[in-house]
Amino acid sequence: MEISRRGQTVQASPIRKLKPYADRALEKGIKIYFLNIGDPDIPTPRPILDAVRSFNDRILAYGPAQGFLELRQAIADYFNGYRIPLTSENVIITCGGSEAILFTFAVVGDPGDEIIIPEPFYTNYNGYASLANIKIVPLTLKVENGYRLPSVEEIEAKITRRTKAILLCSPNNPTGTVYSPQELDRVVSIGVKHDLFLIGDEVYKEFIYDGLTHKSILEYEEAKDRVVVVDSISKRFSCCGARIGAVITRNERVYQAALKFAQARLCPPTIEQKAAIAAYKMGLGYFEPVRQEYERRRDVLYEGLCSIPGLVVGKPQGAFYMSVRLPVKDAERFVIWMLTDFALDKETVMVAPGQGFYSTPGKGLDEIRIAYVLNESDLKRALVIFKAGLEKYKATIEA
Amino acid sequence: MEISRRGQTVQASPIRKLKPYADRALEKGIKIYFLNIGDPDIPTPRPILDAVRSFNDRILAYGPAQGFLELRQAIADYFNGYRIPLTSENVIITCGGSEAILFTFAVVGDPGDEIIIPEPFYTNYNGYASLANIKIVPLTLKVENGYRLPSVEEIEAKITRRTKAILLCSPNNPTGTVYSPQELDRVVSIGVKHDLFLIGDEVYKEFIYDGLTHKSILEYEEAKDRVVVVDSISKRFSCCGARIGAVITRNERVYQAALKFAQARLCPPTIEQKAAIAAYKMGLGYFEPVRQEYERRRDVLYEGLCSIPGLVVGKPQGAFYMSVRLPVKDAERFVIWMLTDFALDKETVMVAPGQGFYSTPGKGLDEIRIAYVLNESDLKRALVIFKAGLEKYKATIEA
Numbered sequence: 001m002e003i004s005r006r007g008q009t010v011q012a013s014p015i016r017k018l019k020p021y022a023d024r025a026l027e028k029g030i031k032i033y034f035l036n037i038g039d040p041d042i043p044t045p046r047p048i049l050d051a052v053r054s055f056n057d058r059i060l061a062y063g064p065a066q067g068f069l070e071l072r073q074a075i076a077d078y079f080n081g082y083r084i085p086l087t088s089e090n091v092i093i094t095c096g097g098s099e100a101i102l103f104t105f106a107v108v109g110d111p112g113d114e115i116i117i118p119e120p121f122y123t124n125y126n127g128y129a130s131l132a133n134i135k136i137v138p139l140t141l142k143v144e145n146g147y148r149l150p151s152v153e154e155i156e157a158k159i160t161r162r163t164k165a166i167l168l169c170s171p172n173n174p175t176g177t178v179y180s181p182q183e184l185d186r187v188v189s190i191g192v193k194h195d196l197f198l199i200g201d202e203v204y205k206e207f208i209y210d211g212l213t214h215k216s217i218l219e220y221e222e223a224k225d226r227v228v229v230v231d232s233i234s235k236r237f238s239c240c241g242a243r244i245g246a247v248i249t250r251n252e253r254v255y256q257a258a259l260k261f262a263q264a265r266l267c268p269p270t271i272e273q274k275a276a277i278a279a280y281k282m283g284l285g286y287f288e289p290v291r292q293e294y295e296r297r298r299d300v301l302y303e304g305l306c307s308i309p310g311l312v313v314g315k316p317q318g319a320f321y322m323s324v325r326l327p328v329k330d331a332e333r334f335v336i337w338m339l340t341d342f343a344l345d346k347e348t349v350m351v352a353p354g355q356g357f358y359s360t361p362g363k364g365l366d367e368i369r370i371a372y373v374l375n376e377s378d379l380k381r382a383l384v385i386f387k388a389g390l391e392k393y394k395a396t397i398e399a
Numbered sequence: 400m401e402i403s404r405r406g407q408t409v410q411a412s413p414i415r416k417l418k419p420y421a422d423r424a425l426e427k428g429i430k431i432y433f434l435n436i437g438d439p440d441i442p443t444p445r446p447i448l449d450a451v452r453s454f455n456d457r458i459l460a461y462g463p464a465q466g467f468l469e470l471r472q473a474i475a476d477y478f479n480g481y482r483i484p485l486t487s488e489n490v491i492i493t494c495g496g497s498e499a500i501l502f503t504f505a506v507v508g509d510p511g512d513e514i515i516i517p518e519p520f521y522t523n524y525n526g527y528a529s530l531a532n533i534k535i536v537p538l539t540l541k542v543e544n545g546y547r548l549p550s551v552e553e554i555e556a557k558i559t560r561r562t563k564a565i566l567l568c569s570p571n572n573p574t575g576t577v578y579s580p581q582e583l584d585r586v587v588s589i590g591v592k593h594d595l596f597l598i599g600d601e602v603y604k605e606f607i608y609d610g611l612t613h614k615s616i617l618e619y620e621e622a623k624d625r626v627v628v629v630d631s632i633s634k635r636f637s638c639c640g641a642r643i644g645a646v647i648t649r650n651e652r653v654y655q656a657a658l659k660f661a662q663a664r665l666c667p668p669t670i671e672q673k674a675a676i677a678a679y680k681m682g683l684g685y686f687e688p689v690r691q692e693y694e695r696r697r698d699v700l701y702e703g704l705c706s707i708p709g710l711v712v713g714k715p716q717g718a719f720y721m722s723v724r725l726p727v728k729d730a731e732r733f734v735i736w737m738l739t740d741f742a743l744d745k746e747t748v749m750v751a752p753g754q755g756f757y758s759t760p761g762k763g764l765d766e767i768r769i770a771y772v773l774n775e776s777d778l779k780r781a782l783v784i785f786k787a788g789l790e791k792y793k794a795t796i797e798a
Contacts, residue, residue: 001594001625004563007506007656016464016662037461044459052459052670053452060443060451060638060674062436065415095494095642098664106530107406111510127663131505133532164403195400226400239459241669243494243642257406263415264526265497269668270640271451275459 010130014123014332014356021339022350030343033374033382036335036352038173038320040373042238042290051278055271063270065263067093067246071273074280075231075246081284082205084218090250092258093268097203097232097245101125103258104228104247105132108197109164115199116158116166118149120323120357120364122173122201137163138359143314143325143367147175149183155190165197165228166190168217171204174357174369175323176298176316178208181215188220197254200229203245204319206236206287209295212317224250235320237279238290242272294320297372297379304383305370308390322370323354327394331355331368334393342389349386409529413522413731413755420738421749429742432773432781435734435751437572437719439772441637441689450677454670462669464662466492466645470672473679474630474645480683481604483617489649491657492667496602496631496644500524502657503627503646504531507596508563514598515557515565517548519722519756519763521572521600536562537758542713542724542766546574548582554589564596564627565589567616570603573756573768574722575697575715577607580614587619596653599628602644603718605635605686608694611716623649634719636678637689641671693719696771696778703782704769707789721769722753726793730754730767733792741788748785 015037022032066072072088079086094100101124109115111133117125119138129136137158141147149155155166166187170179179187191198200217208214217227232245247258298316305313310327328334332353342348354367372379414436421431465471471487478485493499500523508514510532516524518537528535536557540546548554554565565586569578578586590597599616607613616626631644646657697715704712709726727733731752741747753766771778 001596003506003652003656004509004512006509007653007659010656010659010663012659013464013662016665019463039461041458043457048459049454052454055448055451058442059440060447060640062438062639064418065412095498095668096664099494102530102664107402110403110405111532113403124663124665127660131501131660131663132530133510197400240461241459241666243666243668253402254406257402257409260406260409260411261526261530263412264409264523264530265495265501266523267640267642269494269642269671271670272668 006130006133011123011126011356013127015352018336018339018350021336025339025348029346031347032339033347033349033378033385035370035372035374035382036350038235038371038373039240040235040238040320041375042293044239045237045279045282045286047278047282048237048239048275051275052271055274060270063267063273065267066259067091067268068273068277071277074277078280079218082216084216086218086248086250090248090255092247092255092262093273094245094247094262095265095268096243097230097234098124100230100232100245100247101128102132103261104199104230105129105134106261107254107257108199108228109134112162113164114160114162115164116155118168119359120174120354120367122169123356125167126356126359135162136359140360140363143312143323146314147172147177147323149179149186152186152190155187159194163194163196165199167199167201169201171207171214171318173204173319174321175314176319176321177314178212178214178317184215184217188217188223191226192223196226198223198227200227202229203232203235207291207294207320208318209298210317214318218248226251228254233276233279242275243269244272244276294372297376300376300379301370301372301383304380308387320372322372323367324370325367326390328366328398331366335368337393337397338389342392344385344388347381347385349382349389405529405532410522410525410755412526414751417735417738417749420735424738424747428745430746431738432746432748432777432784434769434771434773434781435749437634437770437772438639439634439637439719440774441692443638444636444678444681444685446677446681447636447638447674450674451670454673459669462666462672464666465658466490466667467672467676470676473676477679478617481615483615485617485647485649489647489654491646491654491661492672493644493646493661494664494667495642496629496633497523499629499631499644499646500527501531502660503598503629504528504533505660506653506656507598507627508533511561512563513559513561514563515554517567518758519573519753519766521568522755524566525755525758534561535758539759539762542711542722545713546571546576546722548578548585551585551589554586558593562593562595564598566598566600568600570606570613570717572603572718573720574713575718575720576713577611577613577716583614583616587616587622590625591622595625597622597626599626601628602631602634606690606693606719607717608697609716617647625650627653632675632678641674642668643671643675693771696775699775699778700769700771700782703779707786719771721771722766723769724766725789727765727797730765734767736792736796737788741791743784743787746780746784748781748788
C-alpha cells in the first residue's frame, strides 16, 4: 500500500513549506515582515465586505456550476472595459484562480502532454501539473536581461509532438516582467503556426508601472479560438481568501469540457460570488490608487535592493513581485536562517526561496522572490533588516 | 489543436446537465419540484449565517493551506464525539467534499490505477476519475436485494494489480443504503488482505433511520493506516454553497501528499471556514431534529412510491436519496419529457436519471434518483404529479 508517484513527487510549495520555521520564530516573540507570499495588506474594498455581511439567504445553497450569471456578466463587462469582447458565455467561475489552472491543464492535455512555460514561473503550476500529470517544459529566462522572452527559434526548440500549449503569465509572478506587444506577437504567431493552445495568466493585469499598458492575449482576434485565460479576483481586489477565479475562453469545446469538470465539483463558493459582483460594480476607477501604491512600493524596494552589494535585481514593470539573485550559494538555507538564527531588534524578514519557481533542476538556487505587499514604511524597515541579515549570513555562515 | 481525451470523455453531470430543460420550463411559468439535486430546504443553522454576517477582518486574506487550526480541531472533536480518535493533525480542510475526492484519488493512484466502487455511486466520482485519470472499477449492486454488498469472492474478483483502493459511501448516495458492520468488516478485511486503501465517503453520517447507528471505517483500528475519509459540511449543516470539506486520514504519507496538493491551491475559503467553526460549536444535539425530519420525508416518499404500480423501490436507511427502477425503457427521456411536455396544473417534478450513477455501460437506463430535500407537503404534491406524469408517459410515449 504505497501512495501514488504523483503524491510522492509533487512539490512542496516554496511559499508555504517554510511556514513552520516562521511559526517558531513568532513563538519566540520575533516580529516577521512577511514578503514571502502575495497576500496584500491593501484593505479589502468595502463593497466586498458589505456584501458578505449582508448575505441574507435563508439557505446557503448551491449555485450554478459555471457560477452566477450576474458575476459572469460582471467579468465580461470588466474585460469589455478594456475593449476585449467577451460575453458571460465565455466565463466559468472557479474556486480561485487555482482551480482555473487545474481545469485548463486538464482540458488542454492528457497525462504526459506538455505545456511550455517560461521559468521562473508561478510555483503552483507545478502542483497542478503533478495533479493532472502534465509535463511542464521550462523555457529558462535570465534576470540579466530582465527576463525577456527569447527568440522564435529558441521557443520553437521546446516544441515536441506532445506540446499542447504555451503559458504566459504577464504581469509575471515571480519576476514582475510585463511582456511587450512584440513578445506577445511572437508567442501568438508560434501558437498559430504550431496549432497550440495559448494560456494566459493575467491576474495582475491592473498592476502595471512606468506608464506601460497591459496587452492581453485575449486581444488577438486571429487566435481567439486557441486562447484560455485563467483569472482571479484575489489580487485584483485584495481578497485572497475569497477563492473566486475564472476560466475565460471563446473556444466552445474548451468551455464545455471545463464546464463538465466544473459540474463534478458542483459550484464555486456562493457568498464570495455575491461579494465579487459587488467588487466589479465598483468599476475600473477603483484600481488607479491601488496601482499607484504598488508602484511606489516597487520603487522603494527596488532602490533599497540596488543599494545592497552583490544583488542582481530585475526591475519589475508589473505585479508585486521581484526576483532577486543573492550572493549566496543556497538561498533557501539563507531564508531559513533568517527565521531561525537572525533578528535585528527582535525583527526579521521572510521571503520565498527561488528554486521552487523553476522546474529545471539546479536553477534558482541563489534566487529569492520578494512580494512587496507591505506598506512603504514596513518595506523600508524590512530592507534594513534584510541587508543586515545578509551581511551577517555571508560573514558567518558562508564566510 | 484538439482538447484532451479526458476533456472529451468526462461525463456531463446527470444532476446538472438537464438544467437547461428546467430553465425553459420555468420560463414557461411551470413550477418545478426539484428532487434532482441534494440541495436541502432545511434552513442553514443560524450560527453559520451569523458568523458570515459578523465577518470583521479588514482584509479577506489567505488562511493556512490545511485550513484553520480551530476548524480542524472542531472536526476532530466532532468525530471524537462519535468515539473516533482523531486529532487536528489528521484533518485537511478542502474546497468542498469535491476537492477532498480529488486529492484522495490523486494521492492513492496514478493514471490508469483502479479504485473499486459499488455502483450505482455518487456520479461526481466519475468527473474526478476523469480529471485524475483514475479508472473506476464498478461493483454492480441490485435494487432487488436492497443494494447490499456482494460476497468476498465477488468483490475480490474485481481486484487487479492496478487496484489501489475500495471506496465505500455509507449512508449511500444515490441508494440510501447504510452498510452493516458485517459488510464493512468484509470490505476492511479485503483491504487488509490485499493491501489496499479504504476510502470512506460518510458525508451523510447523521442521517440514519430505523434506529440504526452509523459505523465509520475510521473505527477500524487495524486498518487505520489505510483509511482516508472524504468529508463535507454541505449536507450536515444544510449549507451546500459554503464549499467546505475535508480529507481525514491517520496515514502520515497520505496526509503530507494531500497537503502538498492543498498548498498548490493556497487555501479553502476563509469566511466559510469561520462559519463552519460556528456550526460545529452547536454540538451533536443539532442533528436529531433534522434527522427526524428526513426520516419522516423518507417514509412519505417511500409509501407514495410503493403505491405507484410497476416501480421497484429500495427502502433507504440513510442519507436523503432513493434509487428507483421505473417501468420505462429510457428514464432520461422520461425525466426530460416531464420538463418539456408534462405539467399538472402548471406544476411538474424534476428527478435525476439513473444512468450517470453507473459506470457499467447500459446500467441504470430505467432508474432514477430522487432526493427528498423538500418538506412533506411538497413531497406529497410531487408524488401526485410524478404518478400522473408517469401514467401519461406510459400511455402516450411508450404505449
